[in-house]
Amino acid sequence: MTADRLSVTASAPGKIILFGEHAVVYARPAIAVPVWQVRAQVTIDPLPGNVEIDAADVARWYDLRDAPPDDPIATMVTRTCARLGVEPQGFAIHIRSTIPVARGLGSGAAVSVAVGRALAKFYATENTEREKSRSNSVSPVPSVAALSVEEISALAYEVEKLHHGTPSGIDNTVIAFEQPVYFVRDQPIESFRVARPFLIAIADTGVAAPTKIAVGDVRRAWQADRARYEALFDQIGAIARDARAAIERGDVGALGPLMNANQKLAREIGVSSPEIETLVDAALRAGARGAKLSGAGRGGNVIVLAEGENREKVERALMDAGAARVIVTKVE
Numbered sequence: 229m230t231a232d233r234l235s236v237t238a239s240a241p242g243k244i245i246l247f248g249e250h251a252v253v254y255a256r257p258a259i260a261v262p263v264w265q266v267r268a269q270v271t272i273d274p275l276p277g278n279v280e281i282d283a284a285d286v287a288r289w290y291d292l293r294d295a296p297p298d299d300p301i302a303t304m305v306t307r308t309c310a311r312l313g314v315e316p317q318g319f320a321i322h323i324r325s326t327i328p329v330a331r332g333l334g335s336g337a338a339v340s341v342a343v344g345r346a347l348a349k350f351y352a353t354e355n356t357e358r359e360k361s362r363s364n365s366v367s368p369v370p371s372v373a374a375l376s377v378e379e380i381s382a383l384a385y386e387v388e389k390l391h392h393g394t395p396s397g398i399d400n401t402v403i404a405f406e407q408p409v410y411f412v413r414d415q416p417i418e419s420f421r422v423a424r425p426f427l428i429a430i431a432d433t434g435v436a437a438p439t440k441i442a443v444g445d446v447r448r449a450w451q452a453d454r455a456r457y458e459a460l461f462d463q464i465g466a467i468a469r470d471a472r473a474a475i476e477r478g479d480v481g482a483l484g485p486l487m488n489a490n491q492k493l494a495r496e497i498g499v500s501s502p503e504i505e506t507l508v509d510a511a512l513r514a515g516a517r518g519a520k521l522s523g524a525g526r527g528g529n530v531i532v533l534a535e536g537e538n539r540e541k542v543e544r545a546l547m548d549a550g551a552a553r554v555i556v557t558k559v560e
């Protein structure tokens with residue numbers, strides 16, 4: 229029964245963590261914002277038969293039934309369908325993303341959220357079409373509930389656990405809610421006011437660094453010396469709290485030193501890398517007021533406070549120092 233379904237498309241943005249990565253896994257606060265310049269897009273087309281997954285960006289086209297149990301896309305499809313109360317069958321799901329993989333920009337979470345949104349739309353479409361056709365029917369067709377933002381975020385969180393065992397939940401939250409978040413693990417999501425918008429340059433080190441490895445290394449280091457790591461996480465958490473207050477009162481100038489202090493602590497917990505340090509150094513030398521890694525570290529992206537007259541000089545310096553690309557995003 230695929231005739232009454234329609235093709236649908238949904239998407240989700242990328243994200244950066246402004247403050248507090250890693251410490252957020254240990255229940256300290258962190259701040260993340262969506263990045264609109266990059267997106268994951270999912271199209272679902274009705275197709276008789278089983279579910280086909282077309283993940284062209286990673287050169288894979290496969291049948292849902294052949295997917296390994298830890299396949300993130302297949303898991304999101306089956307869990308979302310289970311939540312919707314439908315059997316996954318009769319469609320092809322096409323995934324395209326401009327979010328670079330393993331660079332701290334939330335590519336995995338964005339794909340999950342876009343898949344969840346697309347499936348909710350696909351079955352809602354079916355439902356609407358069915359409603360029309362059953363106007364004279366005596367036996368009501370069970371309705372397919374739409375998914376709330378919270379539900380999509382929770383489903384994506386389950387998939388995040390496949391990417392790395394102990395995710396904080398910040399990626400799926402900021403991407404599903406599409407707004408700046410002040411995130412504390414296992415607590416209700418808090419948004420906050422950006423009193424004065426500001427620009428952040430996002431510079432790619434060109435090094436893909438899987439979150440799982442950095443998060444696992446930090447966990448082992450924490451297990452070996454809890455007192456030291458708890459103290460470092462406390463300091464990172466305090467920076468995230470101060471940064472939120474600064475953003476809420478429009479004190480963009482205060483953010484630079486806070487980014488630098490966060491970077492120093494990231495270095496101490498062991499998640500920086502020579503490539504990150506080169507870009508941070510280049511940005512600060514060119515006059516930027518603050519720069520740090522964003523996300524799991526060890527590679528991925530560096531973020532730079534790109535305010536003021538030095539902005540173009542900073543962008544050039546980042547490219548000259550070896551950045552694979554630089555995106556400028558507005559936090560508002």
Ligand code: PMV
Nearest residue numbers: 249250332395396439523524
């Ligand atoms: O997915 P990434 O690279 O942005 O890393 C997520 C941030 C961490 O704090 C390192 C892990 C987590 O689950 O919060």
